[in-house]
Amino acid sequence: MIHSVPRRERLASRRDHHATLPEALTKLVVGIIRPERLEAVQRELAAAQVFRLTVSDVLGTATDAAAPATAAQAYAGAAAGPSSVRKVKLEVAVNEDFVEPTMRAIVRAGATDHGRGDGKVFVLPLEEAIRIRTGERGPDAI
Numbered sequence: 001m002i003h004s005v006p007r008r009e010r011l012a013s014r015r016d017h018h019a020t021l022p023e024a025l026t027k028l029v030v031g032i033i034r035p036e037r038l039e040a041v042q043r044e045l046a047a048a049q050v051f052r053l054t055v056s057d058v059l060g061t062a063t064d065a066a067a068p069a070t071a072a073q074a075y076a077g078a079a080a081g082p083s084s085v086r087k088v089k090l091e092v093a094v095n096e097d098f099v100e101p102t103m104r105a106i107v108r109a110g111a112t113d114h115g116r117g118d119g120k121v122f123v124l125p126l127e128e129a130i131r132i133r134t135g136e137r138g139p140d141a142i
Helices: 007-019 035-047 096-110
Strands: 026-033 054-061 073-075 078-080 084-095 120-126
Touching: 026 035, 026 096, 035 084, 035 096, 084 096, 096 120
Parallel strands: none
Antiparallel strands: 026 084, 026 120, 054 084, 073 078
């Protein structure tokens, strides 16, 4: 007779296992890039075996000469001031082994054709991740 462990017990066992792992085994890599660089960044991420990401349209406040000196722009139905610049925010939850390849992909593909970049990359510790469908937690949920 085959004995199987109930699903609830398997998930509880995983949670107990993750409780003993060192903190911040997962990271949240946040990239702020020009919208026209999104497709290039997605291709570079795919080449680095990173496929899951969240993309949001955001506004940044320009403080340097690179900011376009245009009239107010429309964003989400509201006018934004002339110092606001449309950007794309990428959020990528990755296991520790994928932090560096993810950062490199965003920086490399975020650069313009002239080799100059316009944006930022941040790496934050990710305290917990839960996959809603399965209940998996920690690195397994990524």
